[in-house]
Amino acid sequence: MADIALEGISKKFGPNTALRGVDIDIKDGEFFVLLGQTGAGKTTTLRVIAGLEKPDTGRVMIEGQDATNWNAAERDVALVLQQYSLYPRLTVRGNLEFPLKSKTQNFTPEEINERVERAAETLQITRLLDRKVERLSGGEMQRVSIGRAIVRNPRVFLMDEPLSALDANLRDVLRVELKKLHHDLGATFVFVTHDQVEAMSMGDKIGVMNKGKLVQVGTPDEIYSKPLNTFVARSVGTPPMNLLDGKLEGDVAVIEAGGHRLPVNEPTAKDGQAVCFGIRPEDVVIAPDAPAKGRVFDVENHGVIKILTIEAGGEHIHATVSAQMKIGIDDPVNFGWKPEKVLFFDPQTGLNLGLS
Ligand SMILES: Nc1ncnc2c1ncn2[C@@H]1O[C@H](COP(=O)(O)OP(=O)(O)OP(=O)(O)O)[C@@H](O)[C@H]1O
Ligand SMILES: [Mg+2]
Numbered sequence: 001m002a003d004i005a006l007e008g009i010s011k012k013f014g015p016n017t018a019l020r021g022v023d024i025d026i027k028d029g030e031f032f033v034l035l036g037q038t039g040a041g042k043t044t045t046l047r048v049i050a051g052l053e054k055p056d057t058g059r060v061m062i063e064g065q066d067a068t069n070w071n072a073a074e075r076d077v078a079l080v081l082q083q084y085s086l087y088p089r090l091t092v093r094g095n096l097e098f099p100l101k102s103k104t105q106n107f108t109p110e111e112i113n114e115r116v117e118r119a120a121e122t123l124q125i126t127r128l129l130d131r132k133v134e135r136l137s138g139g140e141m142q143r144v145s146i147g148r149a150i151v152r153n154p155r156v157f158l159m160d161e162p163l164s165a166l167d168a169n170l171r172d173v174l175r176v177e178l179k180k181l182h183h184d185l186g187a188t189f190v191f192v193t194h195d196q197v198e199a200m201s202m203g204d205k206i207g208v209m210n211k212g213k214l215v216q217v218g219t220p221d222e223i224y225s226k227p228l229n230t231f232v233a234r235s236v237g238t239p240p241m242n243l244l245d246g247k248l249e250g251d252v253a254v255i256e257a258g259g260h261r262l263p264v265n266e267p268t269a270k271d272g273q274a275v276c277f278g279i280r281p282e283d284v285v286i287a288p289d290a291p292a293k294g295r296v297f298d299v300e301n302h303g304v305i306k307i308l309t310i311e312a313g314g315e316h317i318h319a320t321v322s323a324q325m326k327i328g329i330d331d332p333v334n335f336g337w338k339p340e341k342v343l344f345f346d347p348q349t350g351l352n353l354g355l356s
Contacts, residue, residue, distance in 0.1 A: 002063060002155035002188045003028050004049060009058035011044055018044040019055070020212040026205075031182050031189045035199040035235065036209030042192040045209070046158045049190060051075045062156075073104060077156040078149035082164050084141040086148075088134040092125060095133055096147050119150040122181065139170040146181070156188045163198065175202060196236045200224070208232050230350040233278050233343070239307060239318040242284065244277045245347055253277050253342065258313015260292035265339045268354040275353070278343035281307065284319035286327075290336035296329055310335055 004026040011019040019041045026032045034042045047053035048060060051072035060068045067075055086095050096116045100107050107115070120126045123143045128136065133144060142162060149157055162178075163171045179202055182189050193199055199206050200220045207217045208231075216228040220236075227233035233241045246255040248269045253262045255277070269275045286308070294312030301323060308319045310333055319335065327333070344353040 005061040007059045009055045011055050017212055022214050029186050031204045033199040033203035033206045034192045035206050040209040041212040043160055046160050050077050050079050050158055076154050077158055078152055078154040080145050080149050080159045080162045082161040084145045086133045091130050092144050093129045095144055096151055099152050115151045119147040123147050138166055159191045161192055208235050230345050239281050241278045241280050242317050247274050257315035263339045264342050269344045274347050276345040276347045279337045281318040281320045283338045283341035285336045290334040292335050294333055296331045
């Protein structure tokens with residue numbers, strides 16, 4: 001069992017506020033992703049969980065016990081960083097053994113050997129065991145870093161952008177392997193990234209952070225289809241959700257730019273209310289009889305799909321369409337949206353009116 005709970009965690013570094021009242025519940029065995037832009041407070045959150053940073057206010061609970069004053073060793077968590085903190089002059093085996101040979105551990109040489117062999121096998125680096133670390137590729141080094149965490153058999157793995165220094169292909173491979181590792185070990189993972197695709201593809205749960213606050217926690221599906229506000233709406237999805245200012249007239253959305261009138265279903269705003277309408281690019285419909293008129297500003301080919309940028313009334317609207325569609329820059333288009341997919345946000349606060 002390794003549930004983790006952060007309760008009202010705040011942390012300042014001099015004049016900089018890194019965390020503002022963060023509450024998080026992470027369940028035993030969960031793959032929890034913290035997603036946020038640079039400076040959002042992701043690393044600080046991990047370091048607070050690891051016991052490397054003491055919060056100014058709030059409590060860290062591990063397995064229901066108040067661990068706020070426990071040191072890092074007592075917490076039994078392992079941290080994997082973006083930069084591999086390996087000993088370059090040691091072999092892979094030497095690096096993997098290192099955490100097991102510290103004075104606070106009491107492993108026999110047989111136990112050490114067994115753990116190292118098992119970790120190496122899990123990460124498919126057995127053939128590298130006797131190589132010097134300085135001669136490894138980036139991907140191999142990151143496997144060794146992960147291996148160093150595994151040998152200790154911790155109850156929690158904390159990973160701070162472990163894949164971001166790798167090239168795209170290797171990142172894809174290691175993503176899949178990390179998910180498998182999580183599945184095989186059954187341990188709790190807290191994984192930090194600023195890459196929304198990584199967050200969506202890896203997380204059981206995603207916590208979206210902004211400016212030291214946890215904005216929303218949910219499954220990837222909840223974060224994608226029920227964003228709490230326009231910030232979360234923009235944080236996931238490529239291209240991001242279209243956000244169009246306008247107002248509601250009965251069951252018609254009147255878009256400010258261009259005055260397009262588009263139908264909506266079961267509006268969650270009041271008649272006449274100013275609304276920021278949210279629609280995902282895949283829910284924009286291109287059809288000859290669609291109600292709004294525009295012009296194709298750009299076409300990006302992505303293999304199975306194309307991403308259109310439509311210029312309409314001075315606004316750019318993204319639509320994803322089948323790659324088969326014959327359409328080019330400057331072509332006139334008629335567009336609409338799937339009325340049941342439209343989200344309603346408050347233009348002032350950005351809050352999703354359908355959830356409040
Ligand atoms: N040791 C420190 N001293 C001073 N300010 C700090 C320190 N650590 C973090 N901060 C500040 O706290 C805020 C949050 O930093 P943090 O490193 O947690 O962000 P992050 O989400 O991990 O960002 P990144 O994606 O760039 O790694 C930032 O404004 C940062 O400058
Ligand atoms: Mg960071």
